[in-house]
Each structure stands twice: as C-alpha cells, then as structure tokens.
Amino acid sequence: MTKLLEWLLGISVVMSxxxxxTFDLLDLKLPPVYKEVAWPMPVYLLVVFGCYSLATVxxxxxxxNDCNEASQELxxxxxxxxxxxxxxxxxx
Amino acid sequence: xxYNMANRKTSKSRVSxxxxxxxxxxxxxxxxxxxxxxLLVKYFGESGYDYExxxxxxxxxxxxxxxxxQLQNIxxxxxxxxxxxxxxxxxxxxxxxxxxxxxxxxxxxxxADLSHHPKFIPEFIQKQREGGFDLVSGTxxxxxGGVYGWDLRRKLISRGANFLTxxxxxxxxxxxxxxxxxxxxxxxxxxxxxxxxxxxxxxMEMIVRARQLGYSIGEVPITFVDRVYGESKLGGNEIVSFxxxxxxxxxxx
Numbered sequence: 001m002t003k004l005l006e007w008l009l010g011i012s013v014v015m016s017x018x019x020x021x022t023f024d025l026l027d028l029k030l031p032p033v034y035k036e037v038a039w040p041m042p043v044y045l046l047v048v049f050g051c052y053s054l055a056t057v058x059x060x061x062x063x064x065n066d067c068n069e070a071s072q073e074l075x076x077x078x079x080x081x082x083x084x085x086x087x088x089x090x091x092x
Numbered sequence: 093x094x095y096n097m098a099n100r101k102t103s104k105s106r107v108s109x110x111x112x113x114x115x116x117x118x119x120x121x122x123x124x125x126x127x128x129x130x131l132l133v134k135y136f137g138e139s140g141y142d143y144e145x146x147x148x149x150x151x152x153x154x155x156x157x158x159x160x161x162q163l164q165n166i167x168x169x170x171x172x173x174x175x176x177x178x179x180x181x182x183x184x185x186x187x188x189x190x191x192x193x194x195x196x197x198x199x200x201x202x203x204a205d206l207s208h209h210p211k212f213i214p215e216f217i218q219k220q221r222e223g224g225f226d227l228v229s230g231t232x233x234x235x236x237g238g239v240y241g242w243d244l245r246r247k248l249i250s251r252g253a254n255f256l257t258x259x260x261x262x263x264x265x266x267x268x269x270x271x272x273x274x275x276x277x278x279x280x281x282x283x284x285x286x287x288x289x290x291x292x293x294x295x296m297e298m299i300v301r302a303r304q305l306g307y308s309i310g311e312v313p314i315t316f317v318d319r320v321y322g323e324s325k326l327g328g329n330e331i332v333s334f335x336x337x338x339x340x341x342x343x344x345x
Contacts, residue, residue: 003261004343053255060251065238070315074209081130088166090126090159 018042111142112217113196113277116204117186118147122154124205129163129172131210139214146173146190150180183294187284191277200274205319208272212314216274219310226307228274229299230314231267237313246326253334260342261300265309268296269334272314279307292330293337300345 001009021038024030082092114132118125129145136143149157157176164172175193177186191199200216202208208230216228231237233254242250257268269292275283282305287297302309 002343002345003341007260053259057248057251057255060233060255061244061247064242064247064251065236065315067238067240067315067317070209070238071240071317074206074317077131078127078206081127085126085130085166090162090166092123092126092159 014045015042110198110217111144111196112136112198112200112213112274113190113194114143114145114200114202114213115187115190115194116145116147116202117183117190118149118152118156118160118204119180120152120154120156121204122152122156122159125156125159126163128204128206128210129167132213133167133171135210135213139217141214141217142196144171144173144194144196146175146193148186148190149174149176150186151176151178182290184284184287187280191281191284194277197277198274199277199280201280202272207316207319209315209317212272212312213274215312219312220274223308223310225310226276226279227299227302228310228312229265229267230270230272231265231311232270232314232316233266234311235313237267237315239316239318241318249326249331253331253338257296257338260338261345263296263300264303265299266311268299269293270314270316271295273298283307289337289340290333291337292334293341296337297341300341304345 018038018041019025021030021034024035086092116125116128121128125147132143132145147157147160149160151157157174160172160174164174173193175189177189187199187201198217198220200213202210212230216230219225220228232239233251239247239250254266254268257263258266261268279302283298283301286301286305287294289297299309
C-alpha cells in the first residue's frame with residue numbers, strides 16, 4: 001500500500017467516525033454531548049497539528065547545530081594537506 | 093576456551109577481509125579532490141581498514157582528471173582508481189559505473205567538495221558492524237550532527253522540508269537528502285536500479301526504497317560544512333523539484 005493510500009484510508013476512517021457522531025447516522029440516540037464534542041473536532045485537530053508543526057520546526061531551526069569547530073578543523077587540515085601534498089610532488 | 097579462541101579467530105579474519113570502496117563522482121573539483129583524497133588516506137590509514145578510492149570524473153574542463161592522475165602516482169594505482177566517463181551524466185549512473193569497478197564488499201558514497209569529512213567513515217564502519225546494517229546514513233539532523241555556513245533561511249527550508257517528508261513518508265531515517273552513506277555493495281546495486289529521481293530527491297528515493305525493500309538502516313551524526321570552494325545554491329527551482337519528487341514518492345511508495 002502506498003503512503004498516499006494509507007493517508008486516504010486514515011482520513012476516511014476519521015471522517016466517517018466524525019460523520020457518525022455528528023449526524024447520528026446510525027440512529028443510536030446518542031446523548032447530545034457527543035455531537036457537541038464531535039462536530040468541531042476536525043478543525044480542532046487541524047489547528048493542533050498546525051501548532052505542533054510550527055513548534056517542532058521552530059524548535060529544530062533554533063537548535064540546529066552550528067559546527068564552527070568542524071569548519072575550523074577542516075581549514076587547518078586543508079593547510080596541512082596542501083603542504084604535505086606539495087612535498088609529495090603534487091602540482092596544484 | 094579453545095572453541096572461543098577458534099571462534100574469535102574466524103570472526104577476526106572475516107572482519108579483516110572487509111574492503112571499502114569510496115566512490116567520488118567529480119565535476120570541476122580540481123581544488124578539492126587532492127584535499128579529500130589526502131583526508132581519506134589519512135583516516136583510513138589511521139583506522140587500518142582496507143580501502144580504495146574510485147574517482148569518477150565526467151570530463152571536467154578544469155582538469156580534475158589530470159590532478160587525479162598525479163594523486164594516483166603519489167598514492168598508488170591500487171588505492172586511487174580512475175574511472176572517467178565521456179561526459180556529464182547523472183549521479184545514479186555514476187554509482188552504477190563505480191560499483192562495476194569496485195573490488196570492496198562495502199561502498200561509501202560522499203561528495204568530493206569537502207562538505208563531508210572522512211573522519212566520520214570509521215564511525216560509519218563501526219556502526220555498520222555493530223548492527224549488521226545494510227546501509228548506514230550520515231545525519232545532520234540528530235545527535236551531534238549539524239551544519240556550517242547555513243543562514244536562517246536555509247535552515248528553515250531544510251528543517252521544514254525534512255519535517256514535511258517525515259510526516260508524509262515516515263521513512264525511518266532522519267536525514268533523507270544527505271549523500272554521505274555506506275552501503276553493502278549489492279544493496280547499493282539493487283537500490284540504484286530502482287531509483288529514477290534526480291538531484292536532492294535521488295538520495296531521498298534511495299533511502300525510502302531501502303526501507304520499502306526491508307533493508308536495515310543505521311545512522312551516524314555528521315557535521316556538514318557547506319562548500320568551502322565554489323557555491324551551493326538553494327533557489328525556487330530546487331524547492332519546486334523537491335516538492336514534486338516528494339509527492340511522487342508519496343503516491344508511489
């Protein structure tokens with residue numbers, strides 16, 4: 001099953017549960033509190049997911065390591081390499 | 093006791109028979125090639141693993157091949173192997189071309205522009221041996237991994253794209269677009285044949301297909317030092333083609 005199908009399956013399960021509860025499609029005579037909780041749920045979930053995404057990406061951007069030492073180490077090694085390679089007879 | 097010793101002996105001889113072929117596809121890397129080769133020789137020499145470096149030059153006009161020949165004279169034709177091609181062709185075919193000539197049972201792919209540091213290779217090898225992994229991928233996104241030379245915009249795009257990919261594809265690896273990896277040779281051969289994308293998406297497709305085919309993936313945090321010489325670009329075109337590639341993988345894997 002492709003990831004696209006997995007997503008469509010997941011969304012249709014959520015949406016049909018939502019439809020059942022909100023419109024009482026099976027005529028279960030559910031207490032009204034179910035309907036009240038259920039009907040704004042898709043929007044609520046979207047907002048929660050959006051906030052989660054923004055927070056995660058923001059946190060990861062802020063904590064993305066800046067590898068200054070790695071760059072300095074490399075620069076030093078480049079100098080060393082050039083010297084050594086010239087000694088070995090390489091013409092750059 | 094005797095059994096133990098015998099056992100150790102066989103496992104040691106198996107370990108020492110491992111050979112690592114480093115594939116370096118180059119195009120106009122005259123400045124960088126000697127430096128990356130020097131670093132590879134240094135770190136392989138220190139760690140004692142058997143290796144070879146296969147330079148696949150796509151007829152660079154700056155004379156990369158000529159420098160590679162000089163390096164071959166310095167380090168020996170058993171260590172530096174030149175397999176040039178007639179013209180600039182894709183990365184996937186460069187890997188196929190390299191595998192054909194590789195005598196190692198493991199293949200390491202990395203960029204020749206010094207953004208990937210050979211000091212991590214012994215860690216890749218250790219990781220692979222610990223878990224018997226089919227492939228080990230370097231990751232900029234976890235542990236001590238990171239980048240040098242990226243501004244806020246670049247970081248934001250990178251993290252955002254990575255998050256979106258993680259949500260849509262759940263690939264089980266944290267760095268999908270990185271190209272510093274160690275593969276079992278036959279695994280790389282299988283994967284390259286299955287992959288059709290280009291550019292950033294190619295590396296992503298490799299790892300997504302690896303997961304799909306049930307190969308095991310290990311990860312090693314790496315530092316990515318953005319091109320010391322030359323420029324790297326990340327413009328609108330790259331972003332659009334990345335999104336297209338992502339959606340293609342989303343619909344087909």
